[in-house]
Amino acid sequence: MNSVTLRPIEILLVEDSPSDAKLIKKVFDRATIPHHLEQVEDGIEALDFLYQQGEYGSAPRPDMILLDLHLPKKDGLCVLAEIKADSQLSKIPVIVLTTSHSPKDVINCYQMDANCYLTKPNNLQEFKQTVSIIEDFWLGFVKLPL
Amino acid sequence: MIPELSLNILTSNLLCSEGDSYARQTALVWLHVIGDLAITLAFYSLSVMMIYLVRKQEEQIFSPKFGLLSAFMICCGTLYILEIWSIWQPIYWLTGVIKIIAVIIFIIMANRMLPNISQAVSLIGSQPLITVNKNLDRQIEKLKSIDRFTHNLYSQLETRVKERTLELNALNQKLTQEIKERKHVEATLQHQLRLEQLISRLSTQFINLSAEKINNSIQEGLQTISEFAGVDRVYILLFSQPEPLMAHTYQWSNLESKLVIFPNNKIELEQNLPWIMEKIEYKQIINLSNIDNLPLEASKDQNYLQQQNIKSILMLPMFYGGLLVGLLGFDSILEERNWTEGDIQLLRLAGEIFINAIERCQQQQQLILRTQQLENSNQELQQFTHIVSHDLQEPLRAISSYTELLEEEYREQLDAEAHEYIDFVVGGAQRMQQLIQDLLVFSRVGRQPQNFSLISCEELLQEVIANLKIAIAENEAVVTWDHLPQVVADKSQLIQLWQNLIANSLKFRSKESPKVHISATTKEQQFIFCIQDNGIGIDPKHSERIFVIFQRLHTRRAYPGTGIGLAICKKIVELHKGRIWIKSTPGAGTAFYFSLPIHNQQSSR
Structure with missing residues (x-):
């Protein structure tokens, strides 16, 4: 187990679908590890949040990003590319959470240094399972950069 | 007789010792002068007569001797002339020299004549002469028969020579004809060879021609065949599908200033050349060495061609896949021209090469277009499957997940039937998700390289x-x-x-x-x-x-x-x-x- 963090883990959820976003939040709410989940709805907002621009001037630096690929305004792959090109942001683990099963998307994401590629589960049970795996592995087991 | 005469002359030699003694007696002098002149004349005329006779008889045997005799008589005659001269002006040295010359000539002559004299003496009897004459007559007769024979032979020979000459002339004529024919054949062969080389060159050039180069290459090809055939203008008119516009017109002419462009429109062409265009439609060749010979019903065609100064025309229809796709032809503008089989062959072969290349390039372009369309539709399909995979699954996920959430969070408030409904909703959504997944796999199998x-x-x-x-x-x-x-x-x-x-x-x-x-x-x-x-x-x-x-x-x-x-x-x-x-x-x-x-x-x- 990781050493108990004093502050809750900051998670940025980049997701345009309100139903998916709510579901993810709902499942994360049941997690045992203290965390704080912020949601943005498109690629531009995501980058503003990360660069603390505009209305996100006081936004916290996330410890983990959950990134959907098919986003309005700026595509998830572009967001991923920008994050990984920035020396500060590139340290943040990015978990791609998408509907796409396309092998092309999988390859593209890993080539752009995504830390993990997950497809969105089809039902509640699987959703719960997926979130609990993220929680156990990424938030509990993995040593993250400070 | 002759030696006697010469002796006389010698003995009667006029001695000049007494010269002066009778010079004063005029009558005597004139007697001498006239006498001497007469004798001189006699000698000269004798010698001339002798030469004449000898020449006429062509007596080869006696001629040198008679020559000598004449020379001797001329000498004697001259001596008498000098005698007259010596009456007033004595020139005894000269007369002496001439006398010596006369004596020398006489001695030579006597020397040569001695054998003849004995012969002559022996001939004096008449009997032998008659015999000799008879012999001569026989010999003459013999000679005459030989002569006749020879003449006969000669005329035969002449006939044969004439016949032979005629034969030779005939042979010569035949040979000339043969040489002419052979030259013609050789020229035809040479032409054929050059034609084949040209066609083979054109074929090689056109066989793999890319679509971008086709127009330039056809233009160059037209120039090549125009120069080869030596015609004033060559052209290709391609009918487009659908008509009436001409898909393309190519022409090349060596007469830049008189360049005439055919209408770029098949209807106009049919209006101006109705007779010719009808023939072309019926797949016939138009071969006119003289436009003036066009039939009456082709007067419109004639007018149009005459306006353009065209004198002779050769036009071939072009086919592709059995369909009339255009026409190509030669024009002669400067002078009338009889179109040869070679011209027709050249046009036909070149036309085949051009039309095949043109059609191939058109098909190539169509293929490129079709491929582009396919790529576009493939792109659209990809977009469609993307939409299906993402946008269709999201609402399904919402349906199933939130129905489950409903069941979970409001379990106590729902009865058994409500739970069954929820099961149907969730099951239906899941099946649909599976269906979408499988469909995506199915479409991906065919689409991905x-x-x-x-x-x-x-x-x-x-x-x-x-x-x-x-x-x-x-x-x-x-x-x-x-x-x-x-x-x-x-x-x-x-x-x-x-x-x-x-x-x-x-x-x-x-x-x-x-x-x-x-x-x-x-x-x-x-x-x-x-x-x-x-x-x-x-x-x-x-x-x-x-x-x-x-x-x-x-x-x-x-x-x-x-x-x-x-x-x-x-x-x-x-x-x-x-x-x-x-x-x-x-x-x-x-x-x-x-x-x-x-x-x-x-x-x-």
Whole structure:
């Protein structure tokens, strides 16, 4: 187990679908590890949040990003590319959470240094399972950069 | 007689010793002068007469002697002249010298004449002379007959020479004719050879011509054939489909200043050249060495051509695939021209080459266009599948997840029927999700480019079994295989194929625990793979139907599924240029077969 963090883990959820976003939040709410989940709805907002621009001037630096690929305004792959090109942001683990099963998307994401590629589960049970795996592995087991 | 005369002259030599003694007696002097002159004249005339006679008789034997005699007489005559001169002016040295010359001539002559004198003396008797005469007559007669014979021979010879000359002339004429013919043949052959070379050059140039170069190359080609045939203008008119506009007009002329452009419009052309265009439509050649010879009904054509100063015209229809696609022709503008078989041949062959190249390029362009359209539609399809995969799944996920959430969070408030409804909603949404997933796989199989490599089927099968580990364990199935070959295939597609087939065997199992055996044989450059199971089997009447997308033989309750799995298998096998089929008896298991071509690379291993 990781050493108990004093502050809750900051998670940025980049997701345009309100139903998916709510579901993810709902499942994360049941997690045992203290965390704080912020949601943005498109690629531009995501980058503003990360660069603390505009209305996100006081936004916290996330410890983990959950990134959907098919986003309005700026595509998830572009967001991923920008994050990984920035020396500060590139340290943040990015978990791609998408509907796409396309092998092309999988390859593209890993080539752009995504830390993990997950497809969105089809039902509640699987959703719960997926979130609990993220929680156990990424938030509990993995040593993250400070 | 002659020697006597010469003696006389010598003896009567006028001695000058008494010269002066009678010079004073005038009568005497004149007597001497006249006498001497007369004698001189006598000598001279005698000698002239003798020379004349001798010449006339052409007596070769006596001529030198008579020559000498004449010379002697001239000397004597001269002496008498000098005698007259000496009466007043004595020149005795000269007369002396001439006398000596006369004596020398006489001595030579006497010397030569001695044998003749004896002959002459012997001839004096008349009898011998008569005999001699007779002999001579006989000889003359003989000579005459010889002469006649000779003459005869000569005339015969002349006739023969004439005949021979005639024969030779005839032969000569024949030879000249032959040489002429041979030259003509040679010229024809030479022309034919040059034509063939030209055609072969054009063919080579046009055979692989790209579409961008076609217009320039045809222009150059027209110039080449125009120069070869020596015509003033050559042109190609292509009719477009649909009419009336001309698809393209090419022309080349050596008379830049008199360049005439044909109308770029078939209707206009038909109006101006109705007679000619009708013939062309009926696939006839227009061969006119003189425009003036056009028939009366072609007066419109005649006017139009005359306006353009065209004197002779040769026009051929062009065909492609049996259809009239245009025409090409030669014009003679500067002078009338009789079109030869060679001109027609050249036009026809060049036309064939041009039209083939033009049509090929048009087809090429159409192909490029078609490919572009296909690429576009493929792009659209990709976009469509993307929409299906993302935008269609999201609402489905919302339906199923939130229905489950509803069930979870409001469990106490719902009755049994409400729970059943919820189950239907969730089940329906999940089936639809599965359907979408399978459809995506199916469309991806045909769309994505194949990545061929040499694959070991045994290694591949182990991977497939690992993927199906749970299903195999759940069914307590046994999967076995013989030695399997290496194949050239797309690995991910081949995994999908094996996986679908083995999963199919597990799914349609009988009450016995499933046994799946995989084997391969070789037949006619193909590997035939067989997946034999001990499942429920399939009625042979359905053996085609099972490979059609969405076709199901069982209820969803008995065997869940979307009916896409085997359609995917068929698609994969066909993309590998193989075939898939089954052999089955209901209740006694099923054998799935599929073939894959053996690549040369493999057979050499």
